[in-house]
Amino acid sequence: MTNGGYDPHTFPPFAVTADIVLLTIDVSLSVLLVKRGAEPFAGSLALPGGFVLPDESVADTARRELMEETGIAESDLDGVHLEQLATFSEPDRDPRMRVVSTAYLALSPTKPQPTAGTDAAAAHWVSVDDALAGQLAFDHAEILAVGVERARAKLEYTTLATNLAGPEFTLGELQHVYEVTWGCGLERANFRRKVLATQGFVAKTQDRRVGEAGGAPAVVYRAGGGELLVPPMMRPRK
Amino acid sequence: MTNGGYDPHTFPPFAVTADIVLLTIDVSLSVLLVKRGAEPFAGSLALPGGFVLPDESVADTARRELMEETGIAESDLDGVHLEQLATFSEPDRDPRMRVVSTAYLALSPTKPQPTAGTDAAAAHWVSVDDALAGQLAFDHAEILAVGVERARAKLEYTTLATNLAGPEFTLGELQHVYEVTWGCGLERANFRRKVLATQGFVAKTQDRRVGEAGGAPAVVYRAGGGELLVPPMMRPRK
DNA sequence: CCAATAGTGTCTATCAGACAGTATCGA
DNA sequence: TCGATACTGTCTGATAGACACTATTGG
Numbered sequence: 133m134t135n136g137g138y139d140p141h142t143f144p145p146f147a148v149t150a151d152i153v154l155l156t157i158d159v160s161l162s163v164l165l166v167k168r169g170a171e172p173f174a175g176s177l178a179l180p181g182g183f184v185l186p187d188e189s190v191a192d193t194a195r196r197e198l199m200e201e202t203g204i205a206e207s208d209l210d211g212v213h214l215e216q217l218a219t220f221s222e223p224d225r226d227p228r229m230r231v232v233s234t235a236y237l238a239l240s241p242t243k244p245q246p247t248a249g250t251d252a253a254a255a256h257w258v259s260v261d262d263a264l265a266g267q268l269a270f271d272h273a274e275i276l277a278v279g280v281e282r283a284r285a286k287l288e289y290t291t292l293a294t295n296l297a298g299p300e301f302t303l304g305e306l307q308h309v310y311e312v313t314w315g316c317g318l319e320r321a322n323f324r325r326k327v328l329a330t331q332g333f334v335a336k337t338q339d340r341r342v343g344e345a346g347g348a349p350a351v352v353y354r355a356g357g358g359e360l361l362v363p364p365m366m367r368p369r370k
Numbered sequence: 371m372t373n374g375g376y377d378p379h380t381f382p383p384f385a386v387t388a389d390i391v392l393l394t395i396d397v398s399l400s401v402l403l404v405k406r407g408a409e410p411f412a413g414s415l416a417l418p419g420g421f422v423l424p425d426e427s428v429a430d431t432a433r434r435e436l437m438e439e440t441g442i443a444e445s446d447l448d449g450v451h452l453e454q455l456a457t458f459s460e461p462d463r464d465p466r467m468r469v470v471s472t473a474y475l476a477l478s479p480t481k482p483q484p485t486a487g488t489d490a491a492a493a494h495w496v497s498v499d500d501a502l503a504g505q506l507a508f509d510h511a512e513i514l515a516v517g518v519e520r521a522r523a524k525l526e527y528t529t530l531a532t533n534l535a536g537p538e539f540t541l542g543e544l545q546h547v548y549e550v551t552w553g554c555g556l557e558r559a560n561f562r563r564k565v566l567a568t569q570g571f572v573a574k575t576q577d578r579r580v581g582e583a584g585g586a587p588a589v590v591y592r593a594g595g596g597e598l599l600v601p602p603m604m605r606p607r608k
Numbered sequence: 609c610c611a612a613t614a615g616t617g618t619c620t621a622t623c624a625g626a627c628a629g630t631a632t633c634g635a
Numbered sequence: 636t637c638g639a640t641a642c643t644g645t646c647t648g649a650t651a652g653a654c655a656c657t658a659t660t661g662g
Contacts, residue, residue, distance in 0.1 A: 319625065319626070321626085322623095322624060322625060322626080326623090326624080329623090343633095345634090346632095347632075348632035349632075
């Protein structure tokens with residue numbers, strides 16, 4: 133690189149945006165999408181996102197868009213995991229101009245309902261399978277695929293599932309997070325053994341809870357403070 | 371996000387760069403750094419990198435800079451692993467103007483000598499420990515730390531070490547890659563068993579080779595084509 | 609011979625997969 | 636009572652850690 137490039141008038145102009153893959157657990161793994169109003173891709177579904185402002189880091193933008201487009205209150209934001217995914221920069225990814233987008237992965241234990249009267253009015257929850265099968269705007273299908281794979285991988289070697297299960301959860305609910313995210317069933321007894329044997333994964337509370345479909349009351353747990361799972365929770369192969 | 375932001379004259383202007391963490395194995399884990407000639411941080415060491423050109427993706431820029439600043443020939447580039455690390459975007463990370471940098475991790479089996487007469491003339495190999503202890507320009511110490519941790523983590527669950535060991539290597543050399551990257555010793559017999567038992571990790575060749583310090587001739591291996599290591603190679607904890 | 613490296617074999621503790629069996633709830 | 640879920644226990648095969656042993660080179 134030659135240093136002449138540093139003259140503010142000679143570097144090529146870029147717009148920088150943050151796009152958000154916000155996932156939550158439902159009957160299936162679901163993602164928040166917004167319906168686009170303007171061309172290009174008017175009427176298509178897209179990931180929520182927006183421009184990085186002059187005094188923001190991209191992470192700041194991601195947090196701001198998460199609030200603006202989902203109606204998540206700032207006070208609820210600490211329950212939402214947010215991490216950088218990857219940056220997408222193909223020159224033709226936006227037909228209008230040069231836009232570089234840094235994607236963020238957000239994991240919410242609840243399914244915040246988009247509030248009317250805000251940007252979030254155009255937001256809808258869609259199952260990840262449907263979203264990937266349909267036609268997302270720009271390269272958002274690729275971004276979503278990267279986000280989903282990141283989430284699946286991170287359940288293996290981190291305690292992140294506790295974020296998706298909510299502040300309080302039973303072991304059955306925690307297992308449900310794994311099964312929905314990975315799309316496969318797990319052996320109950322072995323899952324329990326692994327979770328309880330791993331230091332810092334979950335912490336018992338005094339409460340018990342009865343599920344919707346009856347059954348014996350289950351002990352309620354909280355996140356145990358730990359971050360890593362060593363050795364990892366093995367995802368069934370094949 | 372409001373769509374008025376798409377007017378090319380209203381979005382804030384950003385410069386986008388690619389910075390490269392090029393690592394190789396020596397007596398210790400080493401990184402390629404360049405001495406800066408211009409302010410700010412004139413005379414300081416920095417990661418090689420440069421601006422993204424109008425018709426390039428950031429990955430294109432990373433490949434180009436890798437050639438320009440290290441003298442790696444385009445034909446040797448396929449032996450070099452290159453992957454995106456993360457994007458750094460704090461508003462004040464460059465005192466002159468707003469610069470967003472996407473960092474890339476590159477792993478080279480050899481230690482290409484910077485060639486005179488090119489940008490690479492200012493390039494030097496520095497041990498990672500020394501680089502992190504010293505004062506790198508901008509936020510490059512943070513970027514380097516992220517790159518090193520990524521490399522260490524990826525040796526656990528991918529076959530990436532074969533890239534750092536070179537096109538052909540003995541099991542002793544492959545173990546050396548792990549030990550230098552992780553900064554700890556490994557049991558020889560267990561390491562061999564793990565590597566040889568993992569499908570697609572390494573492939574035997576007909577050659578044998580005698581090391582510098584004597585000893586019995588060792589079988590020479592090549593990369594085995596596989597990418598993932600399941601279950602992973604466990605890094606000793608504590 | 610010695611130092612150094614390559615390669616093999618084995619014992620043991622740990623852990624994941626599989627599955628049986630008991631306990632406790634709502635209907 | 637039945638269906639459903641919570642929880643416990645146990646057997647087995649796979650694997651990692653630790654370590655002993657032999658083999659082959661250069662000096």
